[in-house]
Amino acid sequence: MNETEKIKHFRQFTDFNDSELEIIMPYFEFKKFKKKSILLDIGKVSNEVFYIIKGCIRLYCEKDGEELSTYFFTENMFAGSYDSFLSRKTSKVAIETLEECEVLVLTHEAQEKLYDIFPKMNEFIRKAIEQRFVLLHDLFISYLLNSPEERYLTLLNDRPDLLQRIPQHQIASFIGVTPVSLSRIRNRIIKK
Amino acid sequence: MNETEKIKHFRQFTDFNDSELEIIMPYFEFKKFKKKSILLDIGKVSNEVFYIIKGCIRLYCEKDGEELSTYFFTENMFAGSYDSFLSRKTSKVAIETLEECEVLVLTHEAQEKLYDIFPKMNEFIRKAIEQRFVLLHDLFISYLLNSPEERYLTLLNDRPDLLQRIPQHQIASFIGVTPVSLSRIRNRIIKK
Numbered sequence: 356m357n358e359t360e361k362i363k364h365f366r367q368f369t370d371f372n373d374s375e376l377e378i379i380m381p382y383f384e385f386k387k388f389k390k391k392s393i394l395l396d397i398g399k400v401s402n403e404v405f406y407i408i409k410g411c412i413r414l415y416c417e418k419d420g421e422e423l424s425t426y427f428f429t430e431n432m433f434a435g436s437y438d439s440f441l442s443r444k445t446s447k448v449a450i451e452t453l454e455e456c457e458v459l460v461l462t463h464e465a466q467e468k469l470y471d472i473f474p475k476m477n478e479f480i481r482k483a484i485e486q487r488f489v490l491l492h493d494l495f496i497s498y499l500l501n502s503p504e505e506r507y508l509t510l511l512n513d514r515p516d517l518l519q520r521i522p523q524h525q526i527a528s529f530i531g532v533t534p535v536s537l538s539r540i541r542n543r544i545i546k547k
Numbered sequence: 548m549n550e551t552e553k554i555k556h557f558r559q560f561t562d563f564n565d566s567e568l569e570i571i572m573p574y575f576e577f578k579k580f581k582k583k584s585i586l587l588d589i590g591k592v593s594n595e596v597f598y599i600i601k602g603c604i605r606l607y608c609e610k611d612g613e614e615l616s617t618y619f620f621t622e623n624m625f626a627g628s629y630d631s632f633l634s635r636k637t638s639k640v641a642i643e644t645l646e647e648c649e650v651l652v653l654t655h656e657a658q659e660k661l662y663d664i665f666p667k668m669n670e671f672i673r674k675a676i677e678q679r680f681v682l683l684h685d686l687f688i689s690y691l692l693n694s695p696e697e698r699y700l701t702l703l704n705d706r707p708d709l710l711q712r713i714p715q716h717q718i719a720s721f722i723g724v725t726p727v728s729l730s731r732i733r734n735r736i737i738k739k
Contacts, residue, residue, distance in 0.1 A: 416688060416691060416692060418691065418692050423691055423692075425687075425688075425691070437680060437684070438680070438681050438684040438685070438688075441677045441680065441681055442681045447688045447692070448688070470670075474666065474667065474669075474670070475666065475669075477666075477667075477669040477670040477673050478662075478666070478669040478673075480673055481669050481670075481672055481673035481676065484673065484676050484677055484680055485633045485676055487680065488629060488630070488633065488676055488679065488680050488683065489630050489633055489634045491680065491683055491684060491687060492629070492630040492683060493630070494687065495617075495683060495686065495687045495690070496608060496617075496630075496639045496640070498687070498690055498691075499608060499610065499615055499617070499690075500608060500610050500615075500639075
């Protein structure tokens with residue numbers, strides 16, 4: 356993928372003008388990953404974030420040998436274990452592609468260089484992390500206040516595309532129930 | 548509080564030099580609040596964040612008429628309902644002082660002006676929101692993976708000062724148990 360094509364995709368994410376995008380684009384590397392590629396293991400330090408051009412990526416942690424999906428990212432989102440990427444601590448979550456993916460990869464090293472040579476990168480990353488913070492906060496509050504059925508309805512309302520793209524058992528772990536309970540929830544909703 | 552005194556406090560938070568701090572300081576207003584002041588109600592849009600010079604501030608949400616504490620902020624931290632402050636949506640959490648507080652207030656309007664006149668503010672806020680993101684992510688993962696007893700031990704290890712400053716029933720709601728269960732947890736830990 357050439358720089359012009361990369362820029363075309365990034366225009367959907369930021370209001371940077373073309374000459375600004377031309378400065379930052381060489382620091383983003385285009386990569387393709389097959390479905391079910393592990394981009395980061397639990398316990399490793401995250402060195403990369405992934406701007407998704409095409410595909411779906413999930414984060415998950417593990418409890419008692421079971422995978423708990425904690426987030427799903429799709430086109431025009433930055434996917435990553437930001438906690439580890441920012442703090443340089445080991446990651447509590449793994450990153451996995453759920454579909455064949457085309458991404459633009461920003462390494463931690465490239466990001467730090469960009470802050471030096473192009474200070475406006477701070478605005479770009481500030482907005483990216485603010486967006487991510489709001490999503491994480493919504494998720495955290497929904498775990499505290501909402502029932503699994505309410506969380507499923509929120510997902511159905513806010514991200515109906517995800518329900519088509521993601522295996523049912525991963526949706527179940529995301530809303531905090533077993534696959535059998537998720538079937539019951541779906542049946543109750545259909546009957547309403 | 549004059550500008551020089553404000554700058555002295557902010558030096559602990561940022562690596563901005565004094566001339567940079569002199570630019571931004573007039574946008575932060577010094578305020579004092581009595582103990583148990585409500586700085587934001589649930590359902591309102593947050594227009595202010597609070598850099599704490601002295602005191603302790605908590606966030607809480609409400610479920611079935613009960614208050615659930617979601618975070619505690621102390622000296623040299625920015626306290627606020629960032630979710631609402633950033634997204635301009637109504638806040639799901641309230642903000643309350645737990646002690647008499649001295650704070651530097653940044654309004655949303657002042658922040659937007661600062662981005663215009665002093666682009667380096669993006670770096671300042673990026674670092675603040677990154678710090679907050681890491682804390683929120685730790686908290687979210689601990690709700691998914693850890694028992695209330697493990698969450699209490701983490702608090703005891705990471706923020707022992709909080710256990711002295713905050714009423715027991717608020718600590719209990721923060722780790723997700725009743726005050727009676729918290730007493731049992733504390734007794735078990737003392738016996739170990």
